[in-house]
Amino acid sequence: xxxxxxxxxxxxxxxxxxxxxxxxxxxxxxxxxxxxxxxxxxxxxxxxxxxxxxxxxxxxxxxxxxxxxxxxxxxxxxxxxxxxxxxxxxxxxxxxxxxxxxxxxxxxxxxxxxxxxxxxxxxxxxxxxxxxxxxxxxxxxxxxxxxxxxxxxxxxxxxxxxxxxxxxxxxxxxxxxxxxxxxxxxxxxxxxxxxxxxxxxxxxxxxxxxxxxxxxxxxxxxxxxxxxxxxxxxxxxxxxxxxxxxxxxxxxxxxxxxxxxxxxxxxxxxxxxxxxxxxxxxxxxxxxxxxxxxxxxxxxxxxxxxxxxxxxxxxxxxxxxxxxxxxxxxxxxxxxxxxxxxxxxxxxxxxxxxxxxxxxxxxxxxxxxxxxxxxxxxxxxxxxxxxxxxxxxxxxxxx
Numbered sequence: 001x002x003x004x005x006x007x008x009x010x011x012x013x014x015x016x017x018x019x020x021x022x023x024x025x026x027x028x029x030x031x032x033x034x035x036x037x038x039x040x041x042x043x044x045x046x047x048x049x050x051x052x053x054x055x056x057x058x059x060x061x062x063x064x065x066x067x068x069x070x071x072x073x074x075x076x077x078x079x080x081x082x083x084x085x086x087x088x089x090x091x092x093x094x095x096x097x098x099x100x101x102x103x104x105x106x107x108x109x110x111x112x113x114x115x116x117x118x119x120x121x122x123x124x125x126x127x128x129x130x131x132x133x134x135x136x137x138x139x140x141x142x143x144x145x146x147x148x149x150x151x152x153x154x155x156x157x158x159x160x161x162x163x164x165x166x167x168x169x170x171x172x173x174x175x176x177x178x179x180x181x182x183x184x185x186x187x188x189x190x191x192x193x194x195x196x197x198x199x200x201x202x203x204x205x206x207x208x209x210x211x212x213x214x215x216x217x218x219x220x221x222x223x224x225x226x227x228x229x230x231x232x233x234x235x236x237x238x239x240x241x242x243x244x245x246x247x248x249x250x251x252x253x254x255x256x257x258x259x260x261x262x263x264x265x266x267x268x269x270x271x272x273x274x275x276x277x278x279x280x281x282x283x284x285x286x287x288x289x290x291x292x293x294x295x296x297x298x299x300x301x302x303x304x305x306x307x308x309x310x311x312x313x314x315x316x317x318x319x320x321x322x323x324x325x326x327x328x329x330x331x332x333x334x335x336x337x338x339x340x341x342x343x344x345x346x347x348x349x350x351x352x353x354x355x356x357x358x359x360x361x362x363x364x365x366x367x368x369x370x371x372x373x374x375x376x377x378x379x380x381x382x383x384x385x386x387x388x389x390x391x392x393x394x395x396x397x398x399x
Contacts, residue, residue, distance in 0.1 A: 007134055014126050015366035019350070023360040033358040034387035036375035039175065041241040041323070043296075046289040049240065049282050056277030065273050067265035068257070069096030069249075076280035077249050085221040092254045095261055096279070098271050100205045100235040100248035101127060107201060107231055107250065108135040110259040116166035119198070121152045123326065123369035125175045140165070141368060146328055149179040149317045150369075154188050161196045168193040172216055173206040173321020176367045176374040178301070180210065180321040183217035190219055190226045199229045205248075206322040208239035208290055211298040214320040220251060228253055236282055238322075239290050245275050247282075297323050300377040300384060307388035308375075311395060323378045326364070330371035335398035343398065346373050357394040359387050 019037040026033045068074065074091040081089045097103045104127070112118075114136030120128055122141045129139040142160045144150035157168070170189065172181040181189070190200050202219045210216060219230040235248035250260060270276065301319040308316045313331035329349060336342050337356055343349045346363040350373055354360050364372035377384060 011130050015362055019360050019362050034383050035360040037360045037362050038376055040243040041378050043241040043293050045241050046286050049278050052278040052281035053274050056274040061274040061277045065270040065276055067269050068261040070276045073276045073279040076283050080283040085218050087220050093251055095250045095257045097248045098268055099246040100233050103233045103248040103250045105131050106260040106263050108132055109263055112137040117164040119160050119165055119168045123150055123176055123367040126366040150177040151181055154192055157189055157192050167199050167201055169201045171203040175322055176324050177326045178319035178322050178324035179317050180214050180216050183215055186217050187222055194226050194229045202230055202232045204232055204234045205238050209294055210321045240282055304377045304384050311392045323376055325375045326372050328371050329373055332395050332398055346370055353394055357390040359390050
């Protein structure tokens with residue numbers, strides 16, 4: 001008999017990965033399906049970035065690098081952040097890891113002891129609470145309302161802080177919501193957390209993907225006390241269409257980076273060496289490529305929001321960042337599909353939608369938002385129009 005560890009058996013599977021896997025399986029079977037599940041750009045990585053990695057590979061950049069990342073790559077991230085946010089960031093403030101997800105995992109492992117509590121605004125990305133659990137910590141959810149674009153208020157944060165609270169996590173622009181805190185809102189929340197003795201983890205992976213004049217703020221550009229008590233996570237995956245390259249990085253005070261680097265040294269060592277060699281080129285030469293993709297995402301998000309908002313009884317805040325729409329479809333719970341099945345949850349509705357209409361969405365239960373489904377607009381406008389048309393027809397067919 002095989003006995004597994006408690007930590008392995010108690011983890012919740014990612015609904016995003018499950019939906020994406022089922023969608024790809026249906027495609028392989030030749031079925032007519034449209035996927036709104038994947039949280040990654042449909043654009044290819046810019047050619048110049050590819051060439052930088054290819055050149056490094058041909059030049060023999062195939063050996064071990066320092067566990068925290070090569071000196072050149074860490075210098076490039078430090079220089080880029082210093083220029084963008086007007087603060088002095090040094091290479092010792094940077095750790096390069098295997099994607100933003102790995103960066104977050106290392107943060108929780110380095111900063112949390114058993115019983116420490118993360119204050120987590122909901123809806124939230126599915127991996128946050130599971131990673132806290134792996135570090136022996138707990139999560140206290142602070143629930144944002146759809147009427148407030150899912151954003152928590154300062155009063156909610158004050159009420160949530162307790163004796164075991166260790167950190168506040170902020171994710172703006174947000175996954176799964178597609179909405180964004182203003183610079184003033186972010187700074188006020190960070191002020192409250194730091195004044196209470198907490199540190200703030202800021203997941204800024206979508207910070208370059210902002211729409212309709214929306215502004216946001218890195219905590220690195222806040223006053224010194226906030227900056228020193230902040231741990232910022234970012235990477236190249238979303239803005240540069242490099243999800244499979246697995247380049248994430250953490251920006252924090254040197255002792256935090258050192259502790260995370262020690263952990264990484266026992267886990268993965270450095271990320272792929274010739275990928276590290278492309279980091280400098282990515283951050284130096286490809287802002288124009290990012291802007292071209294951002295413009296297309298903005299148009300697609302507007303299209304998706306318009307079409308969703310035209311469906312009776314569906315409520316959907318307008319996306320202002322990332323590439324997600326997060327509509328409330330709970331008005332259709334309790335209705336019956338064409339096969340006679342009563343749909344009582346977002347999960348059941350998403351399953352029936354895929355089976356009966358060939359459209360893949362991610363149910364909201366995994367994001368702690370059971371009235372919602374997540375749709376990614378990182379796909380072409382024709383698929384958006386066709387897919388939302390199918391969703392509308394499916395919902396209106398329920399009895």
